[in-house]
Amino acid sequence: MMKLTGITGICGLLMGIGLMLNALPGDAQRKKASQPNVIVILTDDMGYGDIGAFGGDIVPTPNIDKLAASGLKLTQYYSGAPICSPSRASILTGMYPGKWNFTTFLDTRKHNRDAEQIDYLTTQAPSIARFFKNSGYATGHFGKWHMGGGRDVTDAPGFAQYGFDEHASTYESPEPDPAITATNWIWSEKDSIKRWDRSQYFVDKTLDFLRRHEGQPCFINLWPDDVHTPWVPRVETEYTGKFPMNPQEEAAFKGVLKEYDVQVGRLVEGLKALGMADNTIIIFTSDNGALPTFGGRRSGGLRGSKLSLYEGGINMPFIVSWPGHIPANRTDERSEVHATDLLPTLAKLSGVKIPKDYAGDGLDRSNVFLGKSSLRGKEIFWEYGRNDIAYNYPKGTDRSPRLAVRSGEWKLLMNADGSNAELYNIAKDRAETNNLQAGEPQVTKELSGKLSAWWQSLPKLNVH
Known part of the structure; x- marks a missing residue:
């Protein structure tokens, strides 16, 4: 045991203890900063054949393809449902959406009763955002929600009750952003942020959130409502003639998809400019299949569409990128991954603790993401x-x-x-x-x- 002599020895010991105590918060802060940011990009109604990297040829998608080349593509990733609301609930909760009485898209109270489902996700349900927030993450939701709120459902819980610090969302949410909901509907010419600029708006919100929380890890749902109909491309660059063009025609879709690809590129470049690209996990996928499919082209040769349990309705394009951790330019055609797997997998990769009483339906597939292909082993x-x-x-x-x-x-x-x-x-x-x-x-x-x-x-x- 070290023997202390005189004032000098005691002062030295006290100084050493003080330095150790002062170091602890900094060490904890550095640990937090070393945890990766997580961005879950959930595209709306994107088919397997919409992306060049998955064999699509409807319109070039160079930025999404570049993201795919920077990481891992899964060809056997499955959404939680062939329709938006239950699909989104499966990602947020890590559980089958039917366990929370989600069966189809949420609409009016009458529609929801007819569909034998609830009007909004109960706050008693688990939330991936809440788990990340409780582990020190800043949490944001930018984009479509569609798990409660809108139409005549006016009592849906707000975003904070699901664990989100900040939000900017569409009409189908409990707290729609006035910039994109000037009227009581999905979109309007009166919106200050026009329909064709929404993905840019959500990307800007994401980058601003990351910038303001530098030094703290961030979990972000980036859930645009592109490429869902109505397709309203940028007028001056995409077409001339009547406005709006037929929002179901292929020319309109091509314009929207081209712009969406540009915004994915802006996100990646924005992360690089912030110095965060190498410490950010990006998930890119879709909530359900395409509709219309243009004769099956948007489904990439798979049978079915949105609203169908055939592969075209539930087998989604999936990309995960994390430079230096996830192998680049790799395709996994063997490993089945389900939407419920995202919660435990992202928690494991991020060092986020899941409550002991959480009984999710997903599996930790972090080894698959890190390049070790494996069968799921669970139905x-x-x-x-x-x-x-x-x-x-x-x-x-x-x-x-x-x-x-x-x-x-x-x-x-x-x-x-x-x-x-x-x-x-x-x-x-x-x-x-x-x-x-x-x-x-x-x-x-x-x-x-x-x-x-x-x-x-x-x-x-x-x-x-």
């Missing part, structure tokens, strides 16, 4: 269609049975009563053209049993 389930009132779409061959399960190479679809069972080997038949249900009775029986049990486990609202 993935979906529902879409509790009755004929609110779910009678899409029409024709894109309309799928109402439940689905993916288990390894197999995917089974069926209705809740067990009818219309379809079985596909997705590893060999991604286009779902060869129904093997009759020839694989054992696989059909096993998966239909698991799917039925999962369906029965979901809460059902008594809305009548």
Whole structure:
């Protein structure tokens, strides 16, 4: 044991203790600063075939392709639902949206009752933003919400109750931004930020938030409402003639997608200018499939569309980039990843603690993100269609049975009563053209049993 002699020794000890104590906050701050920023870009209604890096050729997407080249592409990433509200809820909570009574897009109270769902996400639900905030992150939501608020639902909880420090959101939210909601609707010519400038607006909000929180890690939902209809491209550069052009035609879509790609590039360049590019995890994906699909082109050869449990409705383009950590220019065609996996995976990569009592449905797939391909080893389930009132779409061959399960190479679809069972080997038949249900009775029986049990486990609202 060191022996202290005289005033000098005691003063030296006290000074040393003081230096240690003063260092602790700085060390903690440096640890926080070393945690990565996380930006989840959730595109609205983007199909697998919309992006050049995934084989799309509708319009060049050089900036999104460059982002893909900087990181990892997953070809077997699945959204939580083939429609926006439940898909978004699955990302926020890390749980199947049916567990929180989300079944389709939120609309009026009558529509929600007809669809056998709630009017907004309860604040009792877990929230990825809340988990990150509790671990010292600054949290922001910039873009579409659509998990409560809008139309005649005026009592939806505000963003702060889900763990967000700041927000700027659209009409379909509890606190719409006046700059993009001058009237009581999704968009208007009276908006000070025009429809074609919204993605730029949300990117600007994201970069400003990061700039103001330099030294503190940030978690940001960047959820634009592009490339969802109505497609309203920039007038002076994209077309001449009547305004607006037909918001369902391909020429309008091309203009919107080109501008959206530009804004993704602005985000990446903005991160570089802030010196944050190497310490930011970027996720880029979509909430559900495309509609309209232009004869299937926007679905990239996959069957189905938005509103369908075929692959075109739920198999989404997915990019994750984190320079120096995630391998660059890599494609993983083997690893299944589900939207519910994002919460535990991003928490692991960011050093964020998840509460011990959290019982999510997702798996930590951080090893996949870091380049170690692996099968998921756990089934993935979906529902879409509790009755004929609110779910009678899409029409024709894109309309799928109402439940689905993916288990390894197999995917089974069926209705809740067990009818219309379809079985596909997705590893060999991604286009779902060869129904093997009759020839694989054992696989059909096993998966239909698991799917039925999962369906029965979901809460059902008594809305009548």
